Each structure stands twice: as C-alpha cells, then as structure tokens.
Amino acid sequence: MKLLIVSDSHGLKKELGELKQRYENQVDAMIHCGDSELMSNEDEVQGFLIVRGNCDFDKQYPLDIRKNINGNEIFITHGHHYNVKMTLMNLSYKAKEVHADFVFFGHSHILGAEMINGTLFLNPGSFLMPRGRRERTYALVQKEKNMITIQFFTDAHQELEELRLTFYI
Numbered sequence: 516m517k518l519l520i521v522s523d524s525h526g527l528k529k530e531l532g533e534l535k536q537r538y539e540n541q542v543d544a545m546i547h548c549g550d551s552e553l554m555s556n557e558d559e560v561q562g563f564l565i566v567r568g569n570c571d572f573d574k575q576y577p578l579d580i581r582k583n584i585n586g587n588e589i590f591i592t593h594g595h596h597y598n599v600k601m602t603l604m605n606l607s608y609k610a611k612e613v614h615a616d617f618v619f620f621g622h623s624h625i626l627g628a629e630m631i632n633g634t635l636f637l638n639p640g641s642f643l644m645p646r647g648r649r650e651r652t653y654a655l656v657q658k659e660k661n662m663i664t665i666q667f668f669t670d671a672h673q674e675l676e677e678l679r680l681t682f683y684i
Contacts, residue, residue, distance in 0.1 A: 516585040517541070521653040522548035522593075522621025523641035525570065530642065530670060532559040534653065537672065542655070544584050548621035548639065549576070549593030568593035568621065581613055587658065590615035594622035594638075603629075603636055610634045617656070626652050628665050630682050635663055642670060650675060 519538045524531050524547070531551070538545060539562055549568025553560050555575035567576035571593075580591040590613055597606040600623045610618045611632070618636045625647045626640030640652035651670040656663065665680040 516543050516587055516656075516658045518543060518584070518589075518617075518619075518656045519545045519653065520548065520619050520637060520639040520656060521546070521642050522619075522639050523550045523568070523624050523643060524552070525550055525641075525643040526552040527643055528553065528557070528559050534642075535559060535562060544582070544589075546589075546591055546619055548591060548619050550621060564589075564591055566591050566593050569595040581615075585658075587616045588614050590618045592618075592620050594620035599623055599638075603631065606636065607631050607634070610636070626654070626667055626678070628654075628680055630684075633684065635665075635682065637665065640667070 519542045545563045547563045547565040549566045550570045551560055552570055555573045564580050565576055566580055567578055582589045590610055599606055599620055615634055620638055624641035624645055626638055628637040639654040642651050642653055645651055652667050655666045661684050663682045667675045667678040
C-alpha cells in the first residue's frame with residue numbers, strides 16, 4: 516500500500532493540482548487532511564479523500580473519514596476536534612475506538628510521525644505555512660508486509676532524507 520498525505524494547503528490550487536497530477540496513478544489513495552480552503556467540486560481536490568478543517572467552509576467535506584485500503588484501517592481527520600495542538604490522547608482514543616492502523620491529521624502545521632500502541636499517527640506538515648521547519652511538506656507512506664516507510668517531501672518534491680522513518684510492525 517502506498518499513500519500520499521497532504522494537509523493545510525490553504526487555498527493553493529496550482530500546487531495541489533500539480534501534486535495530484537504527479538501521484539494520482541502512483542498511489543493507492545491521495546489523502547488531504549483538511550484546510551484546503553477549496554470547494555469540493557474543484558478539479559484540484561477531485562480524487563482526494565479529504566476532510567473538513569477549521570478553515571474549510573464547504574459542508575460537503577466530512578469531519579472524519581474511515582476507509583479500509585488494502586486491508587488497512589485508515590482514519591483521517593483535520594484534528595481540531597481532537598485538540599491535536601495540545602495532545603494526541605483524544606485522537607489515540609478515537610483510533611482505538613475505530614481500530615485504526617493509520618491515523619492521518621493536520622491542523623498544527625507541524626510534521627511528524629509516531630507509532631502509538633501499534634497505530635501510526637502522521638501529520639504531513641503544511642503545504643503552505645509550515646511550523647517548526649521552513650519547508651512546505653507532504654508525505655508518502657508505504658506499507659510492505661511488516662514494514663512501514665514514511666518519506667517527507669518539500670513542495671518542490673525533494674525528499675527530506677533525514678526525516679525518513681521506518682517502523683516494523
């Protein structure tokens with residue numbers, strides 16, 4: 516399974532469209548963790564599993580998405596309803612409740628990934644206004660057998676190799 520994860524693009528159309536064009540036939544799913552600030556009928560978001568963030572006004576976007584992809588339970592949220600800027604505890608309770616293998620979220624604009632009780636929690640950072648780093652980022656997540664590899668990329672599609680992570684499950 517290979518997934519593209521992006522969040523907090525805050526109105527970027529051209530860049531999100533280019534990201535979509537680059538990956539839409541290369542991954543099993545394209546995921547946007549909210550605050551696209553685009554309407555759900557715009558071309559740039561077509562094909563994305565996308566949730567509503569605190570800066571999204573289109574009610575067509577759900578607050579959360581649960582999806583099984585290749586036998587993996589995926590939970591997607593923006594994170595503002597789970598207070599992710601302060602703690603992952605609320606989100607970890609939700610992950611346990613829905614038996615999530617992967618949890619993807621945004622909101623804080625801070626990239627990161629960690630394994631908590633067998634569930635991968637990942638924030639791809641912000642595609643427009645990063646915090647904690649200068650680079651605008653997105654992530655690729657790949658699961659092969661018992662190994663999960665996470666790669667973070669800049670908006671210029673350059674891998675931040677020092678941030679590559681591998682988890683064995």
